[in-house]
Amino acid sequence: QQISDLAAAESRQMSVKLTDTLAQALDTMSRYDLEDLAVTDEDGRVVNDLRLSEVLAFALKVYGRANGIDE
Template sequence: MKRIMVKDVYELHGTATIMVAEDVPLEDIIITFANNPGIRGAFLVDKEKRFAGIISRMAIMKWADFQLFGKWKRGVPASEVTQLVDTIKAKYLARGSWRSFGVKEWDTLEKAFNQMMMLGEDVIPVLDDDGKIIGDLRLSEVLMKAIEVGRSGENKP
């Protein structure tokens, strides 16, 4: 059985994310999402250009829900509502860090896919050893590889 590595998959379709400084105003990211519907997430970078977190489409949707409808949803912690209301800088809505979020080119696709499922994200950063972003891995790229492997039969016992 052939081991599939992240480096074999993550550049199939180009990038689906934007990279922005972690201190950028959240409104700038929201405007970018609104004007570019193909964007799957925003990767924030710190002063050293290392991955500092992701703002996913779901986080943007939660922000928009509260801005538009202002409803307190049952089961949503007060801290999350406060975070959504008070968010001015993008970094306050982001989750993850370069130590806990993302994969390396030489990681197996299985590890990367498991991380995507565990985090509930359909796009994750591909990082170098210093935590700098070198690309992104999307669910669509994983699916294309799954179709390719299925057709070739290369991972069948």
């Protein structure tokens, strides 16, 4: 069997570039109801992934610092 046999026809991996902004990544996640995105370099190679849970944890940390809340 091939992966294409197992993957849903409408399924596709969305990605963002290393140079894209966090806002662009969140917009893509929201638009396509995704919880993670592949992150690609300038040659289109996957170099990492970005997970919604990581973005939320980062946002909470930044919010806490800005409001004097200890971790």
